[in-house]
Amino acid sequence: MQKSIRILPIKYLSFLLLWSLLILNSCNDDNNNPVPPAEENVYLKESTSIKTLTKAQILQNAGDLAAFVSGYVKNDVKVYKITYKTKNTDGADITASGALIVPVATTPVSMISVQHGTIRNGSEAPSIFNDNTEAALFGSIFGSMGYIIAYPDYIGYGASQDLPHPYEHRASLASASLDMLRAAKEYLKGQTDIKWDEKLYVAGYSEGGFATMSLQRKIEEEASSEFNLRASSCGAGAYDKTAFMKYIINSKTDGVAGYNSLYLWVLLTYDRIYKLNKPASYYFTEKYASQIAASGINTSISESFHLSLNDSFKKALNDGTDKGFIDAIADNDVYKFKPKTPTRLYHGTADPLVFFFNSENAFNAMQKAGATNVEFIKVPGGTHSSSIYTFLLGTLDFFTKTP
Known part of the structure; x- marks a missing residue:
């Protein structure tokens, strides 16, 4: 003998479904398998x-x-x-x-x-x-x-x-x-x-x-x-960087403008980041100082890089008196x-x-x-x-x- 199953109207089914969801959402403490929240990106x-x-x-x-x-x-x-x-x-x-x-x-x-x-x-x-x-x-x-x-x-x-x-x-x-x-x-x-x-x-x-x-x-x-x-x-x-610096301030290099612009870039970067805040005239001879102050790394230096530097600056590095610049260089000795x-x-x-x-x-x-x-x-x-x-x-x- 088959039992007949009464089909509930749609409106009652909808009500029961909503009620079930409310009950489930109110019983999170009883959920043995909670869905972990999505992990937020830090970076x-x-x-x-x-x-x-x-x-x-x-x-x-x-x-x-x-x-x-x-x-x-x-x-x-x-x-x-x-x-x-x-x-x-x-x-x-x-x-x-x-x-x-x-x-x-x-x-x-x-x-x-x-x-x-x-x-x-x-x-x-x-x-x-x-x-x-x-x-x-x-x-x-x-x-x-x-x-x-x-x-x-x-x-x-x-x-x-x-x-x-x-x-x-x-x-x-x-x-x-x-x-x-x-x-x-x-x-x-x-x-x-x-x-x-x-x-x-x-x-x-x-x-x-x-x-x-x-x-x-x-x-x-x-x-x-x-x-x-x-x-x-x-x-x-x-x-x-320390050996590199000592070499280019004391030795004759090729004098290629493209190379010198990179040496200049390093110098100006360290001056800025380490807050040395020296004017270009502290580092460079008058032949280049005003150009560097105006144009930065776009300045063309077409002779050995050491010839563009002031003798007083080179002396301060060689005798260790410009501790700020020397320390900045040493901080980048990565090896x-x-x-x-x-x-x-x-x-x-x-x-x-x-x-x-x-x-x-x-x-x-x-x-x-x-x-x-x-x-x-x-x-x-x-x-x-x-x-x-x-x-x-x-x-x-x-x-x-x-x-």
């Missing part, structure tokens, strides 16, 4: 898709380098701009940015944080991702090889372009790069189409080499519990730590811009401190530009062999 602010590149496009853009990397390029890549929270050199909260290059891959992949070399134009910033820039070329290649690439703009570019770039300033290059990694980590947590295996590698050349060593040191000393840092590759960085991470230093022996002794001094000091996992790769006869390919191919081999 990441926004992410924006920039473009997608196929393997064919990446190889086409690689030019002469395509012949060397064609066997490694395996994935299409997606490029995003991310903005994140960090601090300026004065401790103020600011928004910075960078590019995040993600391979189209089905298996878990590692991450490389690439710190870019010196740029003078904001259009070259990684997050702008213009054609023929470092990020668009090398970032795409390494991404297509199966790595997530975090490419910080640094302060002064991208989202923070209205601020002066703290050129060759160890602390802010490290913090902006580390906070970019933290933001990238938050971004990846919310993704389902890419899986990070939690391994991190860091690399950079020129200012990027200096920034990479700065980042490595900061991770090892302050954030080792946050990141599984596997290897670091630093190319042609000005790691020994003064014992690396825990497998590390490679690359440098051309004939580098006329960032002199070879920077890597040599760093390597010797690290060995003296007891480091056993630092390797120094010398590029015989290599200049600042010609040694880049050795660095790139060597870095790829190094990371591949350091799982």
